[in-house]
Amino acid sequence: MSALGLDPRPIGWFAIARSDELRRGGEIAGVLAAAPYRLRRRRDGAVDVDGRIGALAEQNGFVFAWHHPGGAAPTWRVPALDETGWRPLRHRLLRARSHPQEVYENSIDTGHFPVIHGYSDISVLQPMRLDGHEMTVGYQIARKAPLPKLDWKVVANFEVHLHGLGCAHNHIEVPMFGLRVRMFALTTPTEPDRVDIRLGVAIARDLGLPGGRLVAPLVHAGVKHGIVNDFLQDMEVWERKRYLRPPLLVKGDGPIERFRRWSQQFYAADAARAEVN
Amino acid sequence: MKNESKTIPSGWYYVADSSEIARGQVVRKELFGQILALWRTESGAARVTDATCPHLGSDLGKLGKVVGEHLQCFSHRFEYDGAGTCVKTPRATPCRTEAVLHSYPVHEVSGFVLAWYDAARRQPTWRIPDHVFDAAGHGRFVKSQYTFDCSVETINEDNFDVGHLFNWHELSEVKSTLPTVDGATISVVHDFTRHSILTQRKLPPPFHVLSREITSRYGSTLYGHGLTYSFIEIPAFEFLTQDFIWPTPISATKTLYTTFLRRKLPSGKRTLRQRLLQTVLHPVLFPAFVIRLRLEHKHEGRGFWENQLRVEEPIITERERPMLEPYWEWCRQFDVDQQPPRRYLPTVTEPAAPAKKARKAARTA
Numbered sequence: 246m247s248a249l250g251l252d253p254r255p256i257g258w259f260a261i262a263r264s265d266e267l268r269r270g271g272e273i274a275g276v277l278a279a280a281p282y283r284l285r286r287r288r289d290g291a292v293d294v295d296g297r298i299g300a301l302a303e304q305n306g307f308v309f310a311w312h313h314p315g316g317a318a319p320t321w322r323v324p325a326l327d328e329t330g331w332r333p334l335r336h337r338l339l340r341a342r343s344h345p346q347e348v349y350e351n352s353i354d355t356g357h358f359p360v361i362h363g364y365s366d367i368s369v370l371q372p373m374r375l376d377g378h379e380m381t382v383g384y385q386i387a388r389k390a391p392l393p394k395l396d397w398k399v400v401a402n403f404e405v406h407l408h409g410l411g412c413a414h415n416h417i418e419v420p421m422f423g424l425r426v427r428m429f430a431l432t433t434p435t436e437p438d439r440v441d442i443r444l445g446v447a448i449a450r451d452l453g454l455p456g457g458r459l460v461a462p463l464v465h466a467g468v469k470h471g472i473v474n475d476f477l478q479d480m481e482v483w484e485r486k487r488y489l490r491p492p493l494l495v496k497g498d499g500p501i502e503r504f505r506r507w508s509q510q511f512y513a514a515d516a517a518r519a520e521v522n
Numbered sequence: 523m524k525n526e527s528k529t530i531p532s533g534w535y536y537v538a539d540s541s542e543i544a545r546g547q548v549v550r551k552e553l554f555g556q557i558l559a560l561w562r563t564e565s566g567a568a569r570v571t572d573a574t575c576p577h578l579g580s581d582l583g584k585l586g587k588v589v590g591e592h593l594q595c596f597s598h599r600f601e602y603d604g605a606g607t608c609v610k611t612p613r614a615t616p617c618r619t620e621a622v623l624h625s626y627p628v629h630e631v632s633g634f635v636l637a638w639y640d641a642a643r644r645q646p647t648w649r650i651p652d653h654v655f656d657a658a659g660h661g662r663f664v665k666s667q668y669t670f671d672c673s674v675e676t677i678n679e680d681n682f683d684v685g686h687l688f689n690w691h692e693l694s695e696v697k698s699t700l701p702t703v704d705g706a707t708i709s710v711v712h713d714f715t716r717h718s719i720l721t722q723r724k725l726p727p728p729f730h731v732l733s734r735e736i737t738s739r740y741g742s743t744l745y746g747h748g749l750t751y752s753f754i755e756i757p758a759f760e761f762l763t764q765d766f767i768w769p770t771p772i773s774a775t776k777t778l779y780t781t782f783l784r785r786k787l788p789s790g791k792r793t794l795r796q797r798l799l800q801t802v803l804h805p806v807l808f809p810a811f812v813i814r815l816r817l818e819h820k821h822e823g824r825g826f827w828e829n830q831l832r833v834e835e836p837i838i839t840e841r842e843r844p845m846l847e848p849y850w851e852w853c854r855q856f857d858v859d860q861q862p863p864r865r866y867l868p869t870v871t872e873p874a875a876p877a878k879k880a881r882k883a884a885r886t887a
Binding site: 356361481485489493496 | 557577578579581583585597612614615618622
């Protein structure tokens with residue numbers, strides 16, 4: 246266990262590189278779940294790996310690695326999303342003192358939305374649904390338009406689709422601007438209590454606005470900036486947060502206990518048992 | 523194993539200067555093996571609580587904000603009072619509210635913020651009397667602070683370890699009173715001679731004339747493990763200092779060592795000699811004395827205290843036993859673990875007198 250109190254070696258698929266970082270003949274080294282790895286792209290485009298990595302999958306511009314502390318083979322996969330009709334991803338890598346479970350717990354901790362991010366009029370469009378290794382939840386929120394001196398509220402619907410503790414496909418819709426956003430939030434446990442968060446943000450090419458094609462790059466940059474800013478706000482809290490067992494929950498906090506129980510499937514049996522106890 | 527108990531001894535400990543915590547301010551410190559939030563309400567009351575919000579673990583030391591008489595967590599706006607009770611949330615009331623955030627009893631006196639620590643979370647049974655801090659007739663404090671990798675018990679044992687006075691501090695002709703115990707208080711006084719008040723070691727010729735032997739008196743009273751109130755008196759110069767030594771446990775094996783030294787100021791009718799000493803010598807002597815004490819504390823901490831190991835069956839001399847035994851027994855009242863008293867091996871014979879004393883004795887013979 247780490248100082249944060251969560252097992253630093255969870256089971257699942259974790260993004261360990263961006264495809265465009267790994268050129269033909271190139272090499273990348275890193276750490277996944279406290280174990281070093283080395284990735285090498287061969288001339289024929291295939292990727293070789295050294296380290297305690299069970300399997301590799303390359304999709305949607307990311308290289309995913311399967312991690313299991315016992316060396317077991319993957320039992321599920323992260324689905325690849327169709328990229329037709331979407332602008333290319335804009336990326337940002339964040340490094341935080343946190344844990345994948347803590348990062349994703351944030352998506353159901355509705356209590357912090359208004360305080361940390363300034364969201365208002367929060368309603369749950371789709372209550373948390375757990376299905377094997379997948380978790381889905383949907384909200385409608387209002388936030389101030391990112392325009393100075395204008396007190397406009399922008400209403401957005403967003404849906405989080407989690408595949409294990411390493412991959413979240415988030416879908417955001419802003420009906421008033423006809424804007425559709427797709428956001429990959431991919432967490433990778435590196436050293437104990439350290440997590441890499443790879444953010445990839447894309448917007449749909451068909452902006453429902455006149456001249457949408459022209460303003461799309463600007464909107465894309467603005468949306469990415471807003472999303473990164475939200476993560477930076479959370480990172481300030483994570484920097485010194487402690488994982489409490491049990492937390493002092495109140496009504497309206499979101500289904501945190503259910504989420505934590507669901508998360509236990511992503512730890513080796515002994516770590517999960519310790520958590521339940 | 524170091525000379526320490528497994529848990530931090532209970533008692534009053536210095537946690538901050540009053541001036542460190544302004545009204546409405548939150549200060550984060552790592553003490554007592556915990557992260558603490560030290561905060562002052564708008565009405566001016568100092569509070570010490572754990573810094574981890576019991577709701578979802580946010581750090582109140584960093585993200586806490588004083589709202590009136592309460593501490594508010596920035597992450598979810600839960601509010602706690604000085605007793606650690608959750609008094610307000612933006613939504614529903616939690617299933618339990620009272621003392622959900624651990625709070626420490628606070629006593630603020632003479633510019634010191636003291637917090638009561640007890641591993642079993644019992645309430646204070648005694649208090650450091652306010653008269654100890656009486657400032658009348660004394661100069662301003664000079665503060666020094668160090669961190670040592672040893673327990674508070676190891677540091678405080680120093681007052682009763684007469685053996686090290688000869689060897690470590692190179693004192694001679696040490697005459698000590700027996701320790702006097704009164705509840706949470708234990709006192710001792712040592713009269714001794716040393717080479718100089720400015721240097722620990724004897725200076726080589728021709729500077730040896732500067733290191734004239736001088737007789738001093740050192741007295742200390744411990745109020746639990748958290749405060750050693752000590753005085754050093756040099757009768758020849760009519761020089762008297764007060765030293766408030768505050769060992770505060772950062773953990774069971776690490777101590778924040780803070781000292782506040784001040785000198786007694788001249789008052790009342792004085793002779794010409796006293797006037798000369800107090801107006802000419804003392805203002806020069808005091809800063810030199812501060813530097814010397816700082817070096818000595820640091821040297822002793824790093825060199826001696828940090829390298830002391832706990833011996834379950836110590837071999838002690840007849841001379842050491844009446845000094846150390848009452849101290850060890852006194853320590854037990856603060857030990858939540860209630861470790862059994864140490865067993866002593868048969869006392870060994872007194873070691874040979876220091877070389878200097880032996881030479882003097884030979885000359886007399």
